[in-house]
Structure formats: C-alpha cells, structure tokens
Amino acid sequence: MIRITLIGSGNVAQHLIKAFTxxxxxxxxxxxxxxxxxxxxxxxxxxxxxxxSEVIPADLCIIAVSDNAISEVSKQLPFQNQLVVHTSGTATxxxxxxxxxxxxxxxxxxxxxxxxxxxSQIPFCLEAENPGDFTVLQTVAKSISDAVFAISSxxxxxxxxxxxxxxxxxxxxxxxxxxxxEEHQVPFEILKPLIQETSEKIKTLNPDEAQTGPAKRNDTxxxxxxxxxxxxxNQKNIYKILTQSIQxxxxxx
Numbered sequence: 001m002i003r004i005t006l007i008g009s010g011n012v013a014q015h016l017i018k019a020f021t022x023x024x025x026x027x028x029x030x031x032x033x034x035x036x037x038x039x040x041x042x043x044x045x046x047x048x049x050x051x052x053s054e055v056i057p058a059d060l061c062i063i064a065v066s067d068n069a070i071s072e073v074s075k076q077l078p079f080q081n082q083l084v085v086h087t088s089g090t091a092t093x094x095x096x097x098x099x100x101x102x103x104x105x106x107x108x109x110x111x112x113x114x115x116x117x118x119x120s121q122i123p124f125c126l127e128a129e130n131p132g133d134f135t136v137l138q139t140v141a142k143s144i145s146d147a148v149f150a151i152s153s154x155x156x157x158x159x160x161x162x163x164x165x166x167x168x169x170x171x172x173x174x175x176x177x178x179x180x181x182e183e184h185q186v187p188f189e190i191l192k193p194l195i196q197e198t199s200e201k202i203k204t205l206n207p208d209e210a211q212t213g214p215a216k217r218n219d220t221x222x223x224x225x226x227x228x229x230x231x232x233x234n235q236k237n238i239y240k241i242l243t244q245s246i247q248x249x250x251x252x253x
Contacts, residue, residue, distance in 0.1 A: 001025065001026070001027050002025060002026055002027070002059045002060060002136065002139060002140055002143075003027045003028075003029040003058040003059045003060075004020060004026055004027070004028055004029060004058055004059065004060050004061070004062060004140070005029050005030045005031070005032070005055060005056060005057070005058040005060070005061045005062070006020075006028065006030070006031045006032070006061075006062050006064060007031075007032045007055070007061065007062065007063045007064065007065060007073055007077075008031075008032070008033070008062075008063065008064035008065045009031070009033035009034070009035065009038040009039050010064065010065070010066075011111040011112065011113055012064045012087050012107070012111050013031070013033075013064040013065075014039070014042060014113070015107075015111050015117060015119075016062065016064060016087075016107075017031065017039070017042045017043065018042065019119040019144040020144065021042070022144070023143040023144050024143075025139065025140075025143040026140065026143055026144075028043065028047065029047070029056060029058045030047055030048075030049060030055065030056055030058070031043060031047060031048050031049075032048075032049050032050070032052065032054075032055050033048055033049075033050060034050060035050070036048045036050055052076040052077065052078060053078055055077060055078055055079075056079075057079040057082045058082070059083065059136060060083050060085065060136060060137070060140060061077065061082055061083065061084045061085070061100070062085055062086075062087065062105055063084065063085065063086045063087070063096075064086075064087045065086075067088050067090060067091050067095075070086045070088060070091055070095050070096065071095045071096070071097070074086075074095070074096045074097040074100070075097045075099075077097070077099075077100065079099075079100070080099045080100060081099075081100060081101065082100045082101065083100070083101045083103060083128075083133050083136060083137075084096055084097075084100040084101065084102060084103070085102070085103035085104055085105040085128075085137065086104060086105070087104075087105055087106055087107065088104070088106065089106050089108065089125075089156055089159065089160035089163065090156070090157060090160050091104075092153040093127065093129065093153060101128075101129055101130070101133055102128070102129050103126070103127060103128035103129065103133055103134070103137055104125065104126060104127040104128075104151075104153070104156065105124065105126060105137055105140070105141065106124065106125040106126075106151070106156060107119075107122050107123070107124055107125075107145075108122065108123045108124075108125055108159060108163060109122045109123075110167055119144045119145055120144070120145055120146050121145075121146070121147065122145050122147065123145070123147040123148075123149060124141035124145050124147065124148045124149065125149050125151035125155075125156055125159065126138060126141060126148065126149065126150055126151065127150070127151060127152060127153060127156070134150070173238075174195065176235055176238065177191060179232075179235075180230075180235065198210070208249065211246065211249075213246070214226070214243075215242070215243040215244075215246035215247050216246055218247065223243055226239060227239060227240070
C-alpha cells in the first residue's frame with residue numbers, strides 16, 4: 001500500500017482523489033485544502049487539514065495547485081527528504097523546494113469539475129530525480145491508468161504546447177462555430193456528428209491524412225465565398241490564418 005498526501009482541492013486534486021479512492025494499492029493519508037468544505041463530499045473530514053503545519057509525510061506528496069503557487073506551497077511543507085511532485089504540464093522540477101526529493105506526476109487531460117473522466121485512458125507523464133522515486137511514481141500511475149510514460153521536463157513543455165493546440169484552441173473553434181450557428185438560428189447540434197467523426201478519424205489516420213476541406217483542396221472559390229459571408233473580423237482573420245496554415249503545411253519555407 002502506497003500512502004499519499006495530496007495538496008490542493010481544485011479540479012485536478014478532486015479527480016485524483018476519486019481515482020485513488022478506487023485503487024487497491026493507494027491509501028490517501030491526508031489532503032490539504034484551505035477550505036475543508038470543498039472536499040468533505042469526497043473524504044472523511046479528519047483526513048482534511050487546513051494548516052500546513054499539520055501536513056504529514058507519506059510515501060508520496062502530490063502538489064496539485066496552480067503553476068504559480070507550486071514553489072511557495074512546496075516551501076511550506078513541514079518535512080524533509082520526502083518524495084514531493086507537482087502535476088503541472090509546464091513547470092520544471094526546479095520549482096519544487098530543494099528540501100525534498102523532486103518529481104512530476106502530470107496527467108495529460110482536461111479536467112472540469114462536473115465531468116467524470118476515465119482515468120484508465122489518461123496518459124501520465126512522469127519524471128523523477130532518481131530511479132527509486134520514479135518506480136514509486138510509476139506504481140502509483142499504473143494503479144489508475146493504462147498509459148504511463150517517462151517524459152522529461154523539456155518533452156513535457158512540447159506536450160503542453162501541443163495540448164493547447166489540440167484541446168484549448170480546438171474548443172475555441174467550436175465556440176466560434178456555435179456563435180455563427182446561433183447568429184443564423186441554426187442548431188449547433190447539427191455539427192456534433194461531424195465533430196465526433198473528425199476526432200474518431202485521427203485514431204486510425206494521422207492528422208495530415210485526415211485533413212479535408214476547401215483549404216486542403218485549394219478551393220479558392222469556396223474560400224472567397226466564406227470570407228465574404230463572414231462579417232465578424234475576428235472570425236474572418238482566424239479563417240484566413242488557418243486556411244493559410246493548411247495550405248502551407250508540408251511546404252518548405
């Protein structure tokens with residue numbers, strides 16, 4: 001049994017608590033939250049502390065807070081020479097205080113408070129300063145996920161930027177599509193099968209093979225018609241940038 005202390009009460013922390021609770025290999029020893037009530041629906045209140053002086057050492061301490069708070073939080077832990085990791089996709093090992101052994105336990109997924117996720121499908125990107133600590137992280141990750149990877153800090157930066165493109169930017173395009181539909185009294189639901197098929201295709205094709213549309217086939221007539229139809233300058237500029245990017249793909253600069 002691996003005992004875990006968790007620092008944080010946000011989306012990532014709450015989803016991890018739910019996942020660890022289901023694992024037979026993990027015991028949640030304690031969770032730190034500035035507000036106990038945030039977590040009482042997930043844990044017994046006697047396992048929740050609100051003062052850093054009460055935080056106890058365990059086999060693993062996971063800091064699941066915002067990136068800009070990781071460094072300060074790690075300095076407030078009242079113990080030394082323990083395995084302490086963060087869950088950030090962009091922060092390096094160096095942001096963690098040197099009093100403890102450092103690592104990264106990064107679940108590459110988007111987390112929303114009221115949306116359940118299947119942790120068995122979530123990739124965990126792990127990093128540690130020594131092999132023994134990496135083994136601990138690997139054991140913990142494999143107890144809840146089938147996708148576990150050794151990823152360096154530099155590789156994690158590349159993954160996080162890529163994730164912004166395929167997740168955050170893509171979702172923003174959904175928002176723009178919804179706006180256009182609403183402006184013209186068209187149900188956005190009509191587009192959902194198309195969205196689903198697009199995401200399904202890249203399970204068997206690489207994105208370049210899956211690309212379709214007027215930019216891919218250089219259909220200048222359709223492109224010009226779309227640009228004339230769009231009246232919102234932001235939508236028009238994004239359309240132009242993405243069209244140009246698709247047309248330039250694979251060309252030498």
